[in-house]
Amino acid sequence: MKKIVVLTSGGDAPGMNAAIRAVVRSALHEGLDVLGCESGFIGLVENRFHAMDSFSVANCIQRGGTILKTGRSKEFFNKEVRAAVIQTLKKQNVDGLVVLGGDGSFQGARILHKEGGPPVIGVPCTIDNDITGTEYTIGFDTARNTGLQAIDKIRDTAYSHDRDFMIEVMGRNTGHLALDVGMAGGAEIIVTPEFPISAEKITKIIEERKRKKLISIMVVAEANHPGHSLQLAEKIKQLSGIEYRVCILGHTQRGGIPTLLDRKTATLMGYEAIQALLAGKNGQMMALVGEKILCVNFPSADDATRYLPNDTLLKINSTLNPL
Secondary structure, three states: OOEEEEEEOOOOOOOHHHHHHHHHHHHHHOOOEEEEEOOOHHHHHHOOEEEEOHHHHOOOOOOOOOOOOOOOOOHHHOHHHHHHHHHHHHHOOOOEEEEEEOHHHHHHHHHHHHOOOOOEEEEEEOOOOOEOOOOOOEOHHHHHHHHHHHHHHHHHHHHHHOOEEEEEEOOOOOOHHHHHHHHHHOOOEEEOOOOOOOHHHHHHHHHOOOOOOOOOEEEEEOOOOOOHHHHHHHHHHHHHOOOEEEEEOHHHHOOOOOOHHHHHHHHHHHHHHHHHHHOOOOOEEEEEEOOEEEEEEOOOOOOOEOOOOOOHHHHHHHHHOOO
């Protein structure tokens, strides 16, 4: 192996730059040439490559987003386009590919290799923390801390005005973010895609409150429908007369300075990704299992999402934070 390509794909996540830095500098240390591909798979299709050296990743470890930029490519779904990409990679003498992103990015890279592309190793980066096979994905800690900080600030206003608030966090298919943010923020009710609660049930819980609280905080995962908490709040108001002010955090959770945990995990995974390629591994990703960084197979397309396994923590939260 003499030359690799590194790219970031899908949604950006805090810590991606730390992973890019580790991939580039680890590869250079091993005597490999490194090409950066801009804008994810779009860059593969449009030949957006540039050589990277140690100075290319200087002063980026503390930055959010991705210095390589990211995106999604509809053209990449076309087999003829992928064939052209493979030929381009061969002309560039690329021997390996490191993809930073989520499951969709990994599936695309795996198909590319299956059709004749170079070996690929993935580094899981998504604030949703929802990739099967790893207990942690880069960006999750920063995103949950952003959500927690928002709740703490909103609570000041809620207390000052005796208002109830509903905070919508990201989480397309899973409730990992909502659960952690809700528990740490003292939310009375947490709504996740795995364990949805109807407006009627929420209203019943509120009306059966055992003590009078000055304010109430509810955390709701977006559940692939950004902004749906507005409709939920309106329904609760119609049923009970209780008004929840809605705050949708949205993409603010994707940005910001990455936390220590995200920087450290990204650095270790980036280093190990290069070691995996050098060891001849392919179609695998870095994974945090327990306290170890391991190389595991990409999740299958049919079982790619890691959901909340049960509602134990939700029940505990309800016990500790009754309305």
